[in-house]
Amino acid sequence: MPTAAALRLEIEHALERRFPAALTPAPRAIDEVATTGIAAVDELLHGGLPVGAISELTGAASSGRTSLALQFVAQRTAEERACAWVDVSDAFDPESAAANGVRLKQLLWMRCREEAGKTAGRWRAKPQWTRLDQGLRATDLLLQAGGFAAIVLDLGDTAPEQASRIPLATWFRYRQAAERTQCSLVVVGTRGYAQSAAAVVLECVARNAEPADGTVLRGFEFAVRRERERQAPIEITTRKPPAATWQTHAAWDTDAGRLA
Amino acid sequence: MNGKLFVCAWAAEFPSQALLRLRTDWQTEPVVVLDGRAPEEWVCSLNRLAERKGAAVGMTRLEAESMQGLRLLKRSAENEAAARAVMLECTAKFSPRIEEVGGGAGSETACAFVLDIAGTERLFGPPAQLAERLREELATAGFRAAVAVSANFDTVRMKAASIRGIAVIAEGTEAEALVKLPITALNLDEEYAATFALWGIGTLGELAALPEAELVARMGPKARVWRALARGEAEHTFEPIETAFALEEFCEFETPVEQIDSLLFVGARMIDCLATRAAGRALALRSLTAEMGLEGAVTHGCAIRPAVPTIDRKFLLKLLQLEIGTHPPQAAVVRLALRAEAGAQSKVQLGLFAPQTPEPSRLDVTLVRLRAMVGEARVGSPVLEDTHRADGFRMEGFAADGGSEAEMEATPRMALRRVRPARAVRVTMRATKPAVFRDQENLYEIAAAYGPWRTSGCWWALKSCDGAWDCEEWDVLAVRAEKYSSGAKAHNNFASDTARDPPTGWAPRSCPFKTPDSFAGFDCSGGALVACLLTRDRARNAWRLEAFYD
Numbered sequence: 001m002p003t004a005a006a007l008r009l010e011i012e013h014a015l016e017r018r019f020p021a022a023l024t025p026a027p028r029a030i031d032e033v034a035t036t037g038i039a040a041v042d043e044l045l046h047g048g049l050p051v052g053a054i055s056e057l058t059g060a061a062s063s064g065r066t067s068l069a070l071q072f073v074a075q076r077t078a079e080e081r082a083c084a085w086v087d088v089s090d091a092f093d094p095e096s097a098a099a100n101g102v103r104l105k106q107l108l109w110m111r112c113r114e115e116a117g118k119t120a121g122r123w124r125a126k127p128q129w130t131r132l133d134q135g136l137r138a139t140d141l142l143l144q145a146g147g148f149a150a151i152v153l154d155l156g157d158t159a160p161e162q163a164s165r166i167p168l169a170t171w172f173r174y175r176q177a178a179e180r181t182q183c184s185l186v187v188v189g190t191r192g193y194a195q196s197a198a199a200v201v202l203e204c205v206a207r208n209a210e211p212a213d214g215t216v217l218r219g220f221e222f223a224v225r226r227e228r229e230r231q232a233p234i235e236i237t238t239r240k241p242p243a244a245t246w247q248t249h250a251a252w253d254t255d256a257g258r259l260a
Numbered sequence: 261m262n263g264k265l266f267v268c269a270w271a272a273e274f275p276s277q278a279l280l281r282l283r284t285d286w287q288t289e290p291v292v293v294l295d296g297r298a299p300e301e302w303v304c305s306l307n308r309l310a311e312r313k314g315a316a317v318g319m320t321r322l323e324a325e326s327m328q329g330l331r332l333l334k335r336s337a338e339n340e341a342a343a344r345a346v347m348l349e350c351t352a353k354f355s356p357r358i359e360e361v362g363g364g365a366g367s368e369t370a371c372a373f374v375l376d377i378a379g380t381e382r383l384f385g386p387p388a389q390l391a392e393r394l395r396e397e398l399a400t401a402g403f404r405a406a407v408a409v410s411a412n413f414d415t416v417r418m419k420a421a422s423i424r425g426i427a428v429i430a431e432g433t434e435a436e437a438l439v440k441l442p443i444t445a446l447n448l449d450e451e452y453a454a455t456f457a458l459w460g461i462g463t464l465g466e467l468a469a470l471p472e473a474e475l476v477a478r479m480g481p482k483a484r485v486w487r488a489l490a491r492g493e494a495e496h497t498f499e500p501i502e503t504a505f506a507l508e509e510f511c512e513f514e515t516p517v518e519q520i521d522s523l524l525f526v527g528a529r530m531i532d533c534l535a536t537r538a539a540g541r542a543l544a545l546r547s548l549t550a551e552m553g554l555e556g557a558v559t560h561g562c563a564i565r566p567a568v569p570t571i572d573r574k575f576l577l578k579l580l581q582l583e584i585g586t587h588p589p590q591a592a593v594v595r596l597a598l599r600a601e602a603g604a605q606s607k608v609q610l611g612l613f614a615p616q617t618p619e620p621s622r623l624d625v626t627l628v629r630l631r632a633m634v635g636e637a638r639v640g641s642p643v644l645e646d647t648h649r650a651d652g653f654r655m656e657g658f659a660a661d662g663g664s665e666a667e668m669e670a671t672p673r674m675a676l677r678r679v680r681p682a683r684a685v686r687v688t689m690r691a692t693k694p695a696v697f698r699d700q701e702n703l704y705e706i707a708a709a710y711g712p713w714r715t716s717g718c719w720w721a722l723k724s725c726d727g728a729w730d731c732e733e734w735d736v737l738a739v740r741a742e743k744y745s746s747g748a749k750a751h752n753n754f755a756s757d758t759a760r761d762p763p764t765g766w767a768p769r770s771c772p773f774k775t776p777d778s779f780a781g782f783d784c785s786g787g788a789l790v791a792c793l794l795t796r797d798r799a800r801n802a803w804r805l806e807a808f809y810d
Contacts, residue, residue, distance in 0.1 A: 038672060061790045061808050061810060062789065062790045062791045062809050062810050063810065064810065065810060066675045066677055066810035067674070067675040070675050071672055081616065081617070082660050089677075090678070090680045091678050091807075092642075093651070093676040093678045093807065094644055095644060095651075096673065096675040096676045097642075098644055099674075100671075100672065100675060101671070104644070105641050105659075107641055107642070108639070108640070108641065108658045109639075109640065109641065109655075110630055110634065110638070111634060111638040112634055112638075113634050113635060134633055134634055137633065138630055138634075141626050141629055142626060145618055145622045145623055145625075145626040146616075146618060146619065146622065147616055147618030147622075147660065148618060149615065156677060156810065157677070209708070209737055209791065211708070211710060215710060216710050216713075216735070217674075217710045217791070217809075219674060220674060220791070220809065247672065248672040248673055248675065249671070249672070249673060249674065250673070250674050
């Protein structure tokens with residue numbers, strides 16, 4: 001009776017032309033990740049957000065997705081890497097970014113604007129773009145240019161019915177470009193748009209508001225739930241998607257900084 | 261052997277050469293250049309194709325127009341000045357000692373330079389090789405020049421003016437080289453020229469054969485100089501010119517240009533010349549300024565400044581194209597001038613462990629594209645201003661190597677999402693605290709309000725428009741209610757503990773909170789709860805929704 005090893009060898013030999021090493025598991029490549037700067041979220045993501053892939057931070061307003069994105073960008077700029085923030089709704093707050101530790105000099109901020117009137121004159125008229133179109137085109141250009149460690153496409157205030165119309169081909173193009181340039185593309189939105197092109201989808205939820213003496217707002221507690229992670233090891237026993245909680249504090253709250 | 265050696269580069273028909281140099285599409289056509297004021301214009305210069313067609317210098321415009329297929333151009337002094345500078349730049353690559361000899365009597369339409377090349381054999385090889393390289397260099401810049409080499413200054417000048425190729429005259433054979441040249445090469449006055457014609461002296465060889473004493477006795481002391489010139493023995497004190505290095509190109513169009521592609525067709529050639537000239541001095545172009553003369557005596561300018569000095573022609577052309585596309589001229593262009601600033605060629609040494617940064621040239625193009633899309637002031641790096649005013653920042657240009665910045669602690673802090681411009685809202689107060697606010701679309705039931713934080717500044721300004729502000733800020737937690745369509749019922753469980761009942765037609769988005777004054781363990785997981793920043797302008801008593809916490 002032939003042993004299992006001999007059988008396997010025989011099958012692999014028979015299928016060699018069609019499937020090289022059919023029954024031998026392919027060696028798993030080590031996927032690079034970059035820390036988000038929040039220990040609980042890093043633990044949830046097995047190290048951080050993937051490099052060279054699309055990550056989506058979804059959630060409603062005040063769910064902590066912007067804070068999470070800023071923390072991630074802060075970590076990347078701290079490594080003296082260039083980052084970009086494509087601001088579709090012109091909602092980025094530089095003061096908050098600086099408070100979160102983002103090095104603003106290494107951040108390219110692109111603020112989309114409302115459609116302007118057509119250029120007069122006999123010279124070629126400029127094409128008119130909506131805010132969303134501007135953001136998508138800018139992301140495309142930045143990804144193609146290369147050299148950015150992280151690009152945040154902020155669709156946080158874009159209506160889901162608009163953002164859902166972004167063709168899947170666009171997201172796949174982004175994924176390929178991000179992979180080629182080793183750039184982490186972080187999409188902030190109300191819900192996930194990139195579908196299967198996204199490597200990680202995190203759902204952000206607000207948990208608690210922390211007042212101090214009932215007179216000032218001191219911070220928030222957020223929860224992050226992992227909806228999808230392409231590179232994560234398969235966990236059959238997990239019934240609910242894994243989640244983590246984390247806090248943000250007011251910029252004046254120095255005690256929180258020490259504790260962190 | 262006297263150790264002297266000169267080379268002369270002679271560009272005949274310079275007005276036509278200067279005009280055709282940048283217009284490669286016209287170089288295959290017969291072209292004449294007209295000088296003078298209309299209607300008394302006359303042909304002052306022409307190319308070889310026009311010469312073959314029968315055109316000649318001195319023809320009137322009417323005569324020129326009567327010839328089929330002849331392109332008539334107007335002489336441009338600015339164009340010639342720019343072309344002369346380019347030619348001088350080309351010759352300066354071979355010797356720093358240059359004297360200009362063209363443009364004098366009898367050679368008004370020529371541009372010529374004599375170079376002192378004594379001692380350059382080890383650099384450029386024998387004189388014949390140098391002459392060949394000089395001619396090639398000039399051809400690259402768009403000039404057709406005759407080149408002559410000799411140990412005598414005036415010999416090379418006269419010989420170069422009379423040939424179309426290259427002539428290398430060995431030392432001691434100057435007289436033989438000049439023997440067939442017409443006596444007009446000496447630029448004699450009419451009176452003396454007539455005398456020589458009467459004597460039957462038509463060439464320099466015949467003049468050189470005359471006995472010196474008898475010639476001087478009849479024609480005066482000047483005759484000694486002419487005879488020496490004819491024999492290639494005249495002495496000359498070299499007067500080198502100081503070459504100021506200026507990277508400028510100019511082109512005037514015959515017809516106004518309305519298309520960017522047509523403009524850049526010429527612009528590309530001009531950039532090419534500028535880059536070549538800069539590279540010849542081991543320099544690169546740090547900035548490029550385009551000045552366009554428009555119809556109606558208006559000028560339009562734009563400038564590009566790459567992150568690092570470069571001589572990449574395609575890259576510079578792309579930047580210029582995008583810049584003109586972003587800031588297009590408001591009328592057709594009649595002339596184009598490019599001025600460049602030279603800078604040291606940059607060499608970036610990348611480190612093995614250095615983090616990746618965008619490639620400067622690609623980043624430049626990307627930034628220009630982004631600016632063209634959203635506007636100049638909407639792309640860059642934000643810089644916080646030293647003020648307590650809300651949203652106080654300015655934009656600066658983004659550089660990949662942003663430089664070192666003060667180390668910031670990366671502790672998660674409350675982040676805002678700004679509403680730009682701030683949205684005017686109507687607020688209902690309850691016990692000195694906001695209870696409900698609404699904008700044009702939504703109504704927000706405030707569960708908790710923290711504040712006010714009062715802030716003011718620039719109150720010393722004379723006018724309120726000078727930037728004075730006096731506000732109070734409120735951090736509020738609110739539940740958003742959506743406007744429902746007529747006929748639909750509002751939810752019954754709308755918050756009943758608010759200051760007043762919500763207006764009809766509004767329904768909460770999800771279950772409202774029941775204990776708005778207790779926030780320990782307050783559950784916001786419904787998703788409809790938002791944390792906002794409201795401000796009240798105390799001077800105008802106007803409320804605005806400034807931002808959302810996120």
